[in-house]
Amino acid sequence: MALMARFGTEAKPISGGQSLTPMMNMRIARPAHLVDLNDLLELDFIRVADGVVEIGAMTRHARVASAPEVVRELPLLAEAANTIGHYAIRQRGTLGGSLVHADPAAQLPLIAVTLGAEIVLKSVRGLRIVAAQDFFLSIMTVDIAEDEILTSVRFPAMGRSTGWAFDLVSRRRGDFAMASVALALDMDDAGRVSSLRFGIGGVSPVPARLEVVEQAAFGHQLQAGMIAALAAQASAEIDPEDTPQLPATYLRELVDLLSRRSLKKATETLGETV
């Protein structure tokens, strides 16, 4: 903390280095000072208390993906973490690092926004807590002061009966997603949607919840017709950049496909007890 306060904008904290070091190797990033967080073992933890799963910033993706507490309380997070990069990358990359890096296509910012996580930031000035949906400001830009370090993330535990799905499309295995979808779904006893959290990543500067789709689903049963209608709505709701490499029409089709697949999977995982 003292180092961050002393060097300010000149310094970058480095955790797993799976994003920052490539950027430095390519000379895209040239920080004057690096503050290494890797030996801060106190930031590598998973605590479950009062319906909240708090995960330390230095917790590696491999641990997030396989820790029994995460698999039980946040299966959506565990599954998404297991798709980050490759096996060796997941042994080094960290939860906090991925969130502050804030690649628009990254898995963990999407899950944090979808589940309404809280981001815990620390500096010599004290503690600050920011809601995930306010934390991500733009492409690779987050609400963090130059002397602050992200120390942990608080996820509300998913209900045991909550259905969920995570899916993405990338060009090659381990590449960043062109589009990704994360869902958490609850239904009432009559099989009608009582809550849907519908997060979408990769197609906008920051991951976002599609509130229009969430509201449209409320109170409805999710048969094939309804799923197709919601997926079409999701695909119409996004406003992706149109580039020769990734035409907007193609991204809309991807979102339609991912939404249909994910809504179906979420209904299938409903009420599954782990």
Added chain:
Amino acid sequence: MSGTKQIFLTVNGETHEVSVPPRKLLVDVLRDDLHLTGTHTGCEHGVCGACTILVDGQPARACLSYAVQMEGHELRTIEAMAADGELKPLQRALHEEHGLQCGFCTAGIVMTFEAYLRDNPEPTEDEVRDVLSGNLCRCTGYQNIVSAVLKAASEMREEAQV
């Protein structure tokens, strides 16, 4: 960032004292300062997997760490494999299954699966392919590497039972 820093690196059970610039990548220190050239430098941004080594037993890209970060950690490189002159099961299987041609990617693959097979002794073919997706090979087309890993896993299970 100027000057050098005196550090101690523990590689394959031996501790070396080296004087390195803080921005020198671990892979460059291994190769240039410690002359352990079995670890290869490929893409230098974590994609190709050629520089994969073990840090405290877990696979890591040596091109994505700075050597000065590695004080107090146990590093293992390809030189530690077959150090006693006998090939490890995966090295043997790669030879028998023709799982390499030029060999540039092989060290990274051996180190990746050294950790993976220790933690997952009974992988499915799909799981092997998923892990192997982090190591690029431009010669083999991967099929023979997959066969070699599966063969090594089965041999290691048999050895463990004896």
